[in-house]
Amino acid sequence: TATVNSAEILAANGSDIGKQIAIYACGFVGNPYVPGGTSLTNGADCSGFTMSVFAHFGISMPHSSGGQASGGKSVSYADAQPGDIICYPGHVAIYLGGGRIVHASTAKTGIKYGNATYRTITAIKRYY
Numbered sequence: 001t002a003t004v005n006s007a008e009i010l011a012a013n014g015s016d017i018g019k020q021i022a023i024y025a026c027g028f029v030g031n032p033y034v035p036g037g038t039s040l041t042n043g044a045d046c047s048g049f050t051m052s053v054f055a056h057f058g059i060s061m062p063h064s065s066g067g068q069a070s071g072g073k074s075v076s077y078a079d080a081q082p083g084d085i086i087c088y089p090g091h092v093a094i095y096l097g098g099g100r101i102v103h104a105s106t107a108k109t110g111i112k113y114g115n116a117t118y119r120t121i122t123a124i125k126r127y128y
Helices: 006-011 016-026 046-055 065-070
Strands: 085-088 091-097 100-106 110-115 123-126
Touching (some): 006 091, 046 065, 046 100, 065 085
Antiparallel strands (some): 085 123, 100 110
16 A cells, blocks of 8 residues: 655645644554554554554543544544544544545554545544
8 A cells, every 4th residue: 555645644624733643643654553552663453553643642532443433523534634533343543634544454464554445434533
């Protein structure tokens, strides 16, 4: 999957804080996926990744994909902006704009970029 650069994120519609969240999250691509982990450098699971990225900006959220899906403000996919949380069954990712996400995917692939619609989206949440 091609990389996403910060200029692409900055060019998207959305708030400055959301874009900063998205750009910060991209800095950890290539790091490991660790079940139950919350370390952006040594390994995190999907919700640990999103939780730790948002914590850097002083935003607290639960360390579970279900808990994250039930918080925040709901937005539609059409209105999704960089920094929003894209929720899937049992999984969460950070939206980058342009149909792209960054997420702690699997133990095999680690933290990586992906397409937002690679699975059925159950909710999109804004925490900022």
